[in-house]
Structures are given as structure tokens and as C-alpha cells.
Amino acid sequence: MRAQELIESLGLEPHPEGGYFRRIYTSPHGLATESGERPTATSIYYLMTDAQPCGRLHRNRSDILHFFLEGDLVEYQLLDPDGGRSVRPLGGAEERHLLVPGGWWKASLLPEGSRYALVAEVVTPGFDFADHEFAREQDLPLDHRPALRPFLG
Template sequence: MRDWQKELGLEPHGEGGFFRRIYTGPQEMATAHGPRPSATSIYYLLDEARPSGLLHRNRSDILHFLIDGGPLEYVTVDPAGTLGRTVLGADAERFLLVPGTWWKASRLVGGARHGLVAEVVTPGFDYADHEFAPRSVLDEFPHLAAELREFVRA
């Protein structure tokens, strides 16, 4: 197995896994929250040491493309509280769009040892547009609490 963390120069990510920004669009876009690059992109890796990511959301849409490994399961929650599950892998999808404002988390499944994805964020990522799910999200969506608990910090 390739050492993607070393090969791509990935660093630990605050939500879990490892990442490195690989692109920031040269053009800025006006948004309600200030100017943002037109797009940004990262590599994101989950592995056996860091097999899942925390539930979080962004204001911008995020496109996820599986590059290597998997399967990975993405758990999403839309603003109405509808749970979605999408598996990215060789025998499943290889692409996922998570609209802005939707909660999302990811994890390795099916005995996967790693999963490497590229993410494209548009308008581009800014930490001011990012939010980790507080414990209160379990109260906001009580019908999903059992399924989301493992993705929320204690």
C-alpha cells in the first residue's frame, strides 16, 4: 500500500484524517460573508490510524472524488433532518456532492485500510464558513442521535 500521507505531504486535519490544500482559485467571488476564492481543493485521507471524521458543515458546496482505497461512507444530514448515506468505492459511487449547509461526516467501512479523496469547494473554503457539530445537534435531530453520536465530540 502506498504511503499517501508521506507521498502527498498530508498533515493531521482537525476533523480527523489528514489533508493538504492543493489549489486556491486566483479569482475572488463576493459572498454574503465576504470575498472567497472561486474554488479551493484539498487531498483528504482517512486511514487505520484516523478512520473517521467529525460531523461538520460548510457554507459552500463540496464535491468529493475518490482517488484511491475505500470504501468510505459519507453520512449527511440536510437542513430538514433527512439522513443520507453514500458509499464511495470501487463497486459503488466515486463522486459525491454535499451541498452547503448540510452536515457531513465520513468513515472507512468494509475493512478498508485507507481512503483518499480530492475535495473541491466552491466558493472556496474559508475557516469562517466551517462549523463542527456541537453536542446540541443530537437534540436538534433526536431521531438521528444514535446514528450521529459517534461523529460528534463528547
């Protein structure tokens, strides 16, 4: 019930990774990157619900700071460029913020018993879909494929 209230009150729309989102800020200042001009920062609300508890595995060129706003625990599956895998909690009595460096694969999951999680994300340099990539099985190290297969979408 609270998740639906947030979707309506915050004007959230379906996100290609799963869940719901709305961009809430785009910096008016530009920054030249190897991929072209980007805003210095962008920010979104991102909502996961128990109806869509899994966010697809993807990576961005930019760093992303995640800030827990309300709801239940969400877990992030992370895979660094060297193939190291970790699971990081966000929310509840756990961590209130999480940095995912540019170039790292990430996926999100509401564990069993979690109903929803509302997160704010700040991307720097700012987000552009040209800098975003969804994972394919062949992108992943062989030893992590079984654990990450559910996040491939």
C-alpha cells in the same frame, strides 16, 4: 503501508476533522459572499486511514464535490437542513463522486475492512474556516442523535 506512503509523498498533514489533508489549489479569482470575499474554488487531498477511521460531523456554507482517487470504500453520513439523514458510499465499485450541498452536515467513516481512502475535494465558493462549523449534539434532530453521536468528536 500505502496510507503512510501517501502521507509522505503528498505532504499531507493532520486535519481537524480527522485524517490527513493538503490544500492543492486556491483560485486566484475572488467572489463576494455574504461572509466576505472567498476564492471561487479551493481543492484538497483528504486521506482517511484505519488508524483514524472516522471524520467529525461538520458543515460548510459552500458546496463540496468529493472525488474518489484510490483505496477502499468510505461512507458519508449526511444530514440535510430539513433533518433527512442518509448514508452515501464513495469508492470501490460504488460511486466515484459525491456532492454535499452547502449547509448539509456530513461525516465520513471507513467501514470495517477498509484500510484507507484518498479523496480530492473541490469547494465552491472556496473554503474558509469562518464558513465551517463542527456539530454539537444539540444541533442534531433528536431521532438522529444516537446514530450520529460517534461523529461528534
